Amino acid sequence: MDANGPSRVVIVGGGFGGLNAAKALAGQPGIDVTLIDRHNHHLFQPLLYQVATAGLSPADIATPIRTILRGRPRSRVLLDNVTGVDFAAKAITTASQTISYDYLILACGARHSYFGHQEWEEFAPGLKSLEEATEIRRRVLTAYELAEKETDPERKRQLLTFVVIGGGPTGVELAGALAEISRQTLRRDFTNIDPGRTRVLLLEAGPRILASFDPSLSAQATADLERLGVGVWTESRVTDITKEGVFLGDERVRAATVLWAAGVQASKLNQHLGAELDRQGRVVVEPDCSLADNPSVFVLGDQAHFAHDPKNPGVPLPGLCPVAIQQGKWTARNILRELKGKPREAFRYVDKGQMATIGRKRAICEIGKVRFRGMFAWLAWLLVHIYFLIGFRNRLMVMLNWGWAYLTFRRGARLIVSKDWRAHDEIQPL
């Protein structure tokens, strides 16, 4: 640490981990905070699937990072890409400059893993950014428009087939929303097709969906999805994805829209850290979330492999928002302690439980041994997500959108926007 001046804390990533660390540190005496992110906004990932399914607008779940940190003395926000870290020089390099740090907090999150088949991304976008959500929305809504004009029955069936790969919470929420769009939102809007006949398939390689939940809740979610008309295929490993659809061994499903919710891997940056990585490319961290060889460097959230939870030692914490939020706050606290000459404390995760929504009035919650589902779980899901949304405006807008959608069965953001702002004349194909 630089004895002559304030200690410089550089935070990479404005997600749940980085933002919570920044909020706890920015403005504290003796600390300069620099938060670097590729995007100008903090994104509320848990509701991203609703942007992808036309329920919410991008702006409803995103807040400018500058606004969140505005007015904090000695703190700045940079829109930039971190290209490398130099532990020896205690500096990071971005596309535009080099920035020295006394403490470095890496919270870059995760990106999609196509298990070595990056070429699948073109045919099966994942759901991590607003851009991807808008692209998924474009594909979903365009599929119905093309089906309405299609005369070839086989092609029409292909256009009205939506495949979601991956039975985790995101996959379940996407599949449920796609089913509701077909059965409710669009039901009366087309003349040549019956959106109600849309095929929605949820493919899961494992024996059950929502494997992180209790089996009884997985079963409930499966029943709820099936009641919505979703085909839930477990033990179904995708072997190839093409423009035509998905392959499962010698099985083949023709689908114009395929969505990827199967696997994630940690940020590319990890490969340049020279630290121990796990199979998903996450950095193995110490009990205080720091690096074994570089105690002034912390790695948080989806980017980190934290396996020091007393309840299940050796088992890494899951990639959930609460983990990132708590690690961000805890790390800020440890830095403040150290600056006061106190020792750091090992991170302790408080398990707040987990929840997933399947659709209107359908959700599952698991809090320790307590499990509930249905209407009550759905209301709990709504409240928790509204509560954790950042910004009064976003909370209000989301509540109003949800209220309106609940009453009308409509979706407020049914927009097809082109991929190219200069493509004035062409309808873009799927």
Place this chain on the structure above:
Amino acid sequence: MDANGPSRVVIVGGGFGGLNAAKALAGQPGIDVTLIDRHNHHLFQPLLYQVATAGLSPADIATPIRTILRGRPRSRVLLDNVTGVDFAAKAITTASQTISYDYLILACGARHSYFGHQEWEEFAPGLKSLEEATEIRRRVLTAYELAEKETDPERKRQLLTFVVIGGGPTGVELAGALAEISRQTLRRDFTNIDPGRTRVLLLEAGPRILASFDPSLSAQATADLERLGVGVWTESRVTDITKEGVFLGDERVRAATVLWAAGVQASKLNQHLGAELDRQGRVVVEPDCSLADNPSVFVLGDQAHFAHDPKNPGVPLPGLCPVAIQQGKWTARNILRELKGKPREAFRYVDKGQMATIGRKRAICEIGKVRFRGMFAWLAWLLVHIYFLIGFRNRLMVMLNWGWAYLTFRRGARLIVSKDWRAHDEIQPL
């Protein structure tokens, strides 16, 4: 008309003209309506500049055309591009099919005219579509982010210079909003730059801005803009636009962000109609908005040159929403009259006046001889635009966004979204 069946009315374009014709005709006995548009949504153009300046979300000013026309018997909506019209066969061709008509209503609107310099578009996007609005928003917000990181003072000044070309209502509204963003929204959000020092220039080739208004209101608008810190340059004709900025003869202004609000020309389709066109490429129409040689074809709104207004014969009606709306309704009425064996009636335009807003509490209104400005004009502007917005949800969302923005001086949609959904790692340059 086909005596054995209902008459088939094909409407091209879901803007103000086409949509109002469709709403008046769809569901009427003895009429099949087909509405064709390139977009799945009707766009409320007058508020598009607020999407471009981060005040509103795209979904707030757009409504799915299917939803507007849902439940009307014997009416259908097609997402398609019209590629040609065959008057002899009474059929139009789209990218996917051929559709016969008894009556054809063309309401394709206008697109930007770069006066033969299409290459300028890349450096100076115009404001006609949601895609363009989002791209403009990206450029405006990114310019500040890049300026925050910029060390070279000249480049920084270039990044903090915004040039709007064209002093019509759109140009004035854009320039006013850009000034408010710099002076109010972003004022406290940056550490290395003072957004308050942003240069906003409004360039007008003619002697005054808002030339369609009374000179006293033009003067008022100029004063309001200058009070906001906008440089209003009249008699300033742009001779070139490059990546570096704009040229006015031998004058040169370095600007990273240049917006085009100068000229429009009618839809490309007009060149295939074999009808008489005016200088802006608009189709010269008869008093009933039909084509001289093809009375079963009507051309409306910005696509048409209608010069039969008794008040100023020979002078074409301006490209304003009310003209398109009234022509759409009138044409529907004439078709219904004719089907009842009654003669058509010549279109009579009811001038509702015009208004433009400069910014917070600043606007001008001109209704016949009545002129007013300032707070009252601004409130009138707000009410009129809320009233004409389609859909309860949109009205509510826009009102809430405006109320929130009025109280907080913030903007609800401050999002930089990448041009490419697969550009995961890169900040896109201007």
